[in-house]
Amino acid sequence: MIGLASAKVDEARLWRRHMDMAKLGATPKGGVRRLALDANDAKARALLLDWGRRRGFSAFIDPIANFFIRRDGTDRHADPVLSGSHTDTQPSGGRFDGIYGVLAAFEALEAIEDAGIRTRRPIELAVWTCEEGGAYLTGTMGSSVFVGARKLDDVLRLKGTDDAPITAAIAATRRAVSEAADRPLGFPISAFVEAHIEQGPELEAVGKTIGVVTVIQGCRRFFVEVDGEDGHAGTVKRSRRRDAFVSACDIAHALRRHFHDPDEIIRFTIGRFVVTPNAPAVIPGHVTFSIDFRHPDDGVLRRLGDAVADVCRAHQGACTASVREAVWAKPVELCGAIPDLIEATAGRLGLSHMRMLSGAGHDAMYIAQVAPVGMIFVPCEKGISHNEVENATPADLAAGARVLAEVLVELADRT
Amino acid sequence: MIGLASAKVDEARLWRRHMDMAKLGATPKGGVRRLALDANDAKARALLLDWGRRRGFSAFIDPIANFFIRRDGTDRHADPVLSGSHTDTQPSGGRFDGIYGVLAAFEALEAIEDAGIRTRRPIELAVWTCEEGGAYLTGTMGSSVFVGARKLDDVLRLKGTDDAPITAAIAATRRAVSEAADRPLGFPISAFVEAHIEQGPELEAVGKTIGVVTVIQGCRRFFVEVDGEDGHAGTVKRSRRRDAFVSACDIAHALRRHFHDPDEIIRFTIGRFVVTPNAPAVIPGHVTFSIDFRHPDDGVLRRLGDAVADVCRAHQGACTASVREAVWAKPVELCGAIPDLIEATAGRLGLSHMRMLSGAGHDAMYIAQVAPVGMIFVPCEKGISHNEVENATPADLAAGARVLAEVLVELADRT
Numbered sequence: 001m002i003g004l005a006s007a008k009v010d011e012a013r014l015w016r017r018h019m020d021m022a023k024l025g026a027t028p029k030g031g032v033r034r035l036a037l038d039a040n041d042a043k044a045r046a047l048l049l050d051w052g053r054r055r056g057f058s059a060f061i062d063p064i065a066n067f068f069i070r071r072d073g074t075d076r077h078a079d080p081v082l083s084g085s086h087t088d089t090q091p092s093g094g095r096f097d098g099i100y101g102v103l104a105a106f107e108a109l110e111a112i113e114d115a116g117i118r119t120r121r122p123i124e125l126a127v128w129t130c131e132e133g134g135a136y137l138t139g140t141m142g143s144s145v146f147v148g149a150r151k152l153d154d155v156l157r158l159k160g161t162d163d164a165p166i167t168a169a170i171a172a173t174r175r176a177v178s179e180a181a182d183r184p185l186g187f188p189i190s191a192f193v194e195a196h197i198e199q200g201p202e203l204e205a206v207g208k209t210i211g212v213v214t215v216i217q218g219c220r221r222f223f224v225e226v227d228g229e230d231g232h233a234g235t236v237k238r239s240r241r242r243d244a245f246v247s248a249c250d251i252a253h254a255l256r257r258h259f260h261d262p263d264e265i266i267r268f269t270i271g272r273f274v275v276t277p278n279a280p281a282v283i284p285g286h287v288t289f290s291i292d293f294r295h296p297d298d299g300v301l302r303r304l305g306d307a308v309a310d311v312c313r314a315h316q317g318a319c320t321a322s323v324r325e326a327v328w329a330k331p332v333e334l335c336g337a338i339p340d341l342i343e344a345t346a347g348r349l350g351l352s353h354m355r356m357l358s359g360a361g362h363d364a365m366y367i368a369q370v371a372p373v374g375m376i377f378v379p380c381e382k383g384i385s386h387n388e389v390e391n392a393t394p395a396d397l398a399a400g401a402r403v404l405a406e407v408l409v410e411l412a413d414r415t
Numbered sequence: 416m417i418g419l420a421s422a423k424v425d426e427a428r429l430w431r432r433h434m435d436m437a438k439l440g441a442t443p444k445g446g447v448r449r450l451a452l453d454a455n456d457a458k459a460r461a462l463l464l465d466w467g468r469r470r471g472f473s474a475f476i477d478p479i480a481n482f483f484i485r486r487d488g489t490d491r492h493a494d495p496v497l498s499g500s501h502t503d504t505q506p507s508g509g510r511f512d513g514i515y516g517v518l519a520a521f522e523a524l525e526a527i528e529d530a531g532i533r534t535r536r537p538i539e540l541a542v543w544t545c546e547e548g549g550a551y552l553t554g555t556m557g558s559s560v561f562v563g564a565r566k567l568d569d570v571l572r573l574k575g576t577d578d579a580p581i582t583a584a585i586a587a588t589r590r591a592v593s594e595a596a597d598r599p600l601g602f603p604i605s606a607f608v609e610a611h612i613e614q615g616p617e618l619e620a621v622g623k624t625i626g627v628v629t630v631i632q633g634c635r636r637f638f639v640e641v642d643g644e645d646g647h648a649g650t651v652k653r654s655r656r657r658d659a660f661v662s663a664c665d666i667a668h669a670l671r672r673h674f675h676d677p678d679e680i681i682r683f684t685i686g687r688f689v690v691t692p693n694a695p696a697v698i699p700g701h702v703t704f705s706i707d708f709r710h711p712d713d714g715v716l717r718r719l720g721d722a723v724a725d726v727c728r729a730h731q732g733a734c735t736a737s738v739r740e741a742v743w744a745k746p747v748e749l750c751g752a753i754p755d756l757i758e759a760t761a762g763r764l765g766l767s768h769m770r771m772l773s774g775a776g777h778d779a780m781y782i783a784q785v786a787p788v789g790m791i792f793v794p795c796e797k798g799i800s801h802n803e804v805e806n807a808t809p810a811d812l813a814a815g816a817r818v819l820a821e822v823l824v825e826l827a828d829r830t
Contacts, residue, residue, distance in 0.1 A: 092645055092692040092700075137695060200650035219649065221695055230507055230802035233684035233707045234634065235615035235774035238676075245685050249667050256661070261653075269648035270660050271695045275688045277507040280552060280636055280705035282686045282801040285507070290695035292648045359650035386697040387645035 005409050006349060006402035008111035014401055015394040017103045020047065021087070022095040031388020032095055036088035036134030036141070037065065037169035042176035044087040044099070045127060049177045051106065052125075055113055059180035063152060065173045066142040067127040067180065071109050073119045073412060079190040081119075081411045082371075083108065083404060084126030085363060086142075088134055094390020096197045096380060100397060102127055104195040104376075107398075108405035119412035121190055128363040129173075135160030137223075137272070137290075139327065143363035146185050147370045191338060191411045192367040195376040195400045197392050199360045201383025209399045210346040210353035211377030212339050216365045217267075217296040217357060220305040221327035223288060224251065224312050228319040230277060230285035241283055245275055247319035248287040254315040259293060259304060266304075267294040267359065296331050296357055332365040338374030338411070345406045351399050360385070374407070376400050420824050421764060421817035423526035429816055430809040432518045435462065436502075437510040446803020447510055451503035451549030451556070452480065452584035457591035459502040459514070460542060464592045466521065467540075470528055474595035478567060480588045481557040482542040482595065486524050488534045488827060494605040496534075496826045497786075498523065498819060499541035500778060501557075503549055509805020511612045511795060515812060517542055519610040519791075522813075523820035534827035536605055543778040544588075550575030552638075552687070552705075554742065558778035561600050562785045601785070606753060606826045609779040610791040610815045612807050616798025617771060624814045625761040625768035626792030627754050631780045632682075632711040632772060635720040636742035638703060639666065639727050643734040645692060645700035656698055660690055662734035663702040669730040674708060674719060681719075682709040682774065711746050711772055747780040753789030753826070760821045766814050775800070789822070791815050 024043050025034030034040040045067045049059050052069040060068040070080065085101025105125040112123065129142030136158045144150040158166040174180075198204075203211050228244035252270055259268035272290040291308060295301050309323040339355070346353040356377065364373045378400040381391035439458050440449030449455040460482045464474045467484040475483040485495065500516025520540040527538065544557030551573045559565040573581045589595075613619075618626050643657035667685055674683035687705040706723060710716050724738040754770070761768040771792065779788045793815040796806035 090692065090697050091694050092697070133695060139696065198650075199647045201655075217649065229799075232614045232775055232800040232802075233686055234632065234682050234709045234776060235613075235798065235800065236682075237679045238681075238683075239679060240616075243684070245667075245688060246671070249664050252660075252664050253668065264652045264654060266653075267649050267651075268653075269658070269696075269698055271648055271690075271697045271699055272693050273660060273688065273690045273699075274693070275686075277505060278687050278689070279506050279801075280548060280686045280707050281554065281684070282505050282507070283684055284686055284688075285802070292695050294649045360647055361649060383650065384644075385647040385650065386694075387647075387700070 004115045005112045005117055005405040008114040009107055009398055009402045009405055011394050011398035014103060014107045014398055018095055018099065021099050021103065025089065027388055029388040032089045032093050033091055034087065034089045035091065036130030036132060037173050041088050042173040045173065046176045048106065049179060055110060057109065059177060060183040061174055061177055061180040062183045062185050064142050064145045064155065064185065065129045065170050066146055067177065069125040071113065071123050073122040075120045078121040079188040080122040080124045081408055082124050082126045082189050082192045083408055085194050085196055086128050086131035088130055088132050090132050090386045092388050094385060094387060096390055096392045097199065097385050098131055100197050101195045104401040104404050107401045108408050111405045112409060117409055117414060119409060119414055121412040123408050123412050131363055135162060136166055140361060140363055140366055143366035147366050148186060149366055149369065152185065189371045192364060192371050192373045193338065193376065193404060193407055194362055194364040195404050196362060197380040197385065198377040199380060199385035202356060203377060203379035204383060206354065208352040208354045209378065209396055210351050210403055211356045212343045212353060213334050213358045213375035213377060214339060214355045215296055215334065215357050216332045216362060217294050217359060218298060218301045218331035219292065219294045219327060219329045219361050220301055220325065222291040222308055223324045223326055224291065225322045226287040226316065226319050228285050231283035233281045233283055236283060242318040243283050244287040244319050245284040247317045247321065248289060250315045250317055251312050251321060254311050255291065258307065258311050265295060298330055329361055329365060332368050334368065334373055334375060336372060338372050341407055341410060342374050342376055342403060345403050349402055351403065376403055419530045420527045420532055420820040423529040424522055424813055424817045424820055426809050426813035429518060429522045429813055433510055433514065436514050436518065440504065442803055444803040447504045447508050448506055449502065449504045450506065451545030451547060451551065452588050456503050457588040460588065461591045463521065464594060470525060472524065474592060475598040476589055476592055476595040477598045477600050479557050479560045479570065480544045480585050481561055482592065484540040486528065486538050488537040490535045493536040494603045495537040495539045496823055497539050497541045497604050497607045498823055500609050500611055501543050501546035503545055503547050505547050505801045507803050509800060509802060511805055511807045512614065512800050513546055515612055516610045519816040519819050522816045523823050526820045527824060532824055532829060534824060534829055536827040538823050538827050546778055550577060551581055555776060555778055555781055558781040562781050563601060564781055564784065567600065604786045607779060607782040607786050607788045608753065608791065608819060608822055609777055610819050611777060612795040612800065613792040614775045614795060614800035618792060618794035619798060621769065623767045623769045624793065624811055625766050625818055626771045627758045627768060628749050628773045628790035628792060629754060629770045630711055630749065630772050631747045631777055632709050632774060633713060633716045633746035634707065634709045634742060634744045634776050635716055635740065637706040637723050638739045638741055639706065640737050641702040641731065641734050643700050646698035648696045648698055651698060657733040658698050659702040659734050660699040662732040662736065663704060665730045665732055666727050666736060669726050670706065673722065673726050680710060713746055744776055744780055747783050749783065749788055749790060751787060753787050756822055756825060757789050757791055757818060760818050764817055766818065791818055
């Protein structure tokens with residue numbers, strides 16, 4: 001029976017839907033800026049709702065605006081099989097990160113429908129809210145709240161970088177899909193499969209189409225505040241300055257040494273760096289910056305991450321550095337039935353494949369706390385992601401959707 | 416006759432006017448954010464116009480929104496004596512920088528009026544537009560355009576950091592003082608005296624009240640653009656990154672070495688530093704930062720400033736650095752009749768005084784290209800400026816205004 005669903009996957013339809021979604025927040029350089037819970041992120045849910053309605057699927061939304069499109073199974077009481085990812089992007093994001101996993105799931109639902117396959121379990125597309133962090137600088141928000149790893153109440157107190165409360169953005173997002181029925185957080189699910197572009201160069205480099213993820217590396221994220229004193233650039237002597245930019249720069253250098261790894265397994269990034277008051281003639285009195293540190297080994301994450309505050313303080317110079325940890329996601333091993341099934345399915349469909357590590361974090365790492373999970377990677381051009389030029393081929397995207405459709409049917413117990 | 420005008424200087428009135436002005440753009444921390452040509456900067460001109468009207472003074476405005484309040488002299492054809500400074504502040508500025516020179520001039524006009532003194536020349540208060548740079552990152556704008564050192568047309572093409580055209584802001588500022596008569600740029604002036612807080616610690620340190628400025632140190636300002644490539648913080652290996660933050664940090668370190676001066680005469684500041692896209696999980700593809708470099712010696716300014724572009728390129732690493740020079744203000748010597756007159760007047764009024772260098776740039780350095788110029792400094796607390804806690808005493812402010820009133824009467828030829 002293998003192949004009935006995957007044969008109905010429509011490469012052109014899947015590509016067209018990517019291009020339709022890319023209009024929501026399109027940037028002049030061909031990328032997408034669709035920040036979590038902004039107007040375009042709400043429109044993305046509304047578009048999915050509309051597409052789903054035309055196929056007779058139902059829709060649900062939970063208190064953090066995680067959004068679900070459901071194709072019923074024959075057993076109304078069976079826990080659903082979920083598949084999806086996120087609709088939000090980085091501030092200068094691309095057309096595939098996140099949305100591919102959502103549209104591959106929708107394509108799988110349609111292909112299964114087109115093939116007339118009945119499954120015992122319902123199959124649902126899931127959109128997890130705010131995977132990228134958006135204006136709230138808090139990533140994998142929806143999936144972590146769904147599984148209880150973050151408290152809903154804590155998240156509802158967040159404000160955006162524009163100081164607007166997240167509650168207003170959630171309410172607006174929910175209004176955009178008012179037909180969707182309310183659902184509680186953390187309902188039982190039988191399995192979760194997330195398709196995603198690789199966001200790294202490995203599949204392309206070795207010429208494979210399908211990546212079977214076996215581990216998602218861990219990530220610790222910190223925010224460092226450096227407090228100094230504003231002063232006049234023309235008058236204050238160097239030795240009397242408390243220049244927060246100078247201290248932050250020294251700390252950044254020390255952190256680069258701290259995280260230096262000749263084997264290049266460690267990923268260390270200062271991606272956000274905000275100077276105040278940020279005027280050419282003023283010695284900066286304040287700097288805030290982020291540290292993103294990733295590694296597949298929990299011991300390394302612990303050892304190097306635990307020393308971050310000490311490194312910052314040791315190099316704070318005339319200023320005062322304080323460190324707050326915002327994320328500590330342990331490495332997640334994806335092993336067992338679902339990765340095996342993904343691998344076997346790719347093989348049966350004649351698609352080249354390999355087992356691999358995920359350098360990026362994904363909603364799957366939180367859902368893995370409550371259900372068996374698998375991830376399907378497809379190549380992206382030159383491994384470039386979190387960039388407006390992010391690209392992937394229609395053929396590779398469709399190949400991943402074919403594997404996904406077959407895997408979902410299998411997990412949902414064909415009847 | 417010395418002392419008639421200065422005796423009418425009213426310390427309480429002068430202080431009250433500072434507090435009234437500080438309401439326009441007041442910040443929660445007790446400072447002022449009144450960016451050049453913003454609504455509060457326009458209101459500051461309107462308030463001066465209102466005060467001037469009550470004393471029978473007339474008002475004028477030129478095409479760059481430089482604003483003038485005039486007390487007539489007996490000779491309608493005589494070139495005026497000007498005194499003033501600026502009403503705009505740094506983004507996190509204080510209550511005295513700039514506005515003191517404006518209010519001291521207004522206090523002098525009132526004191527001269529109250530003393531019933533007639534002068535041959537008119538005496539005018541001058542507000543020079545956008546001394547601090549504001550949203551246009553272009554300081555001493557009004558004074559440099561007034562003397563022809565910058566072209567009006569070039570300035571009128573500027574946009575703010577919010578992308579709004581400066582022409583709209585100038586038009587709004589002019590509308591706020593629609594009673595003021597139009598005036599051309601660069602009308603002839605017989606002398607200019609600028610009162611200012613020192614913005615440095617020297618007067619306070621040696622316990623003197625009046626600083627007689629003999630040289631304003633020169634300033635070169637550059638903007639550096641660092642171009643790299645956005646990338647995913649979790650996937651891209653260090654050796655494959657083109658991280659604009661890393662390159663900008665390396666350049667900043669190299670510049671600190673380049674400008675290192677054990678004698679601490681050099682002033683070198685990176686005050687503005689903007690990362691794009693500025694998200695924790697994205698390797699930054701772009702950084703722009705400012706370099707502010709000051710020294711009293713033109714040769715040093717030339718030698719070290721000319722090497723800036725080479726230093727930046729030598730440390731650009733995997734990115735590409737480009738350098739644009741935005742300001743090159745040569746050191747300006749203030750010598751001759753007006754500084755001598757300021758010094759003599761302070762002595763006659765029994766005020767302690769000293770000759771000194773100005774570490775900060777001032778509108779006076781441009782006006783010096785077209786007229787004899789002098790500057791009167793008064794102490795500011797701990798030398799702190801370009802900071803919301805900037806402070807000065809009512810007594811010191813009044814002392815400076817007393818010297819200014821006498822000097823202006825003298826320069827305007829008492830009749």
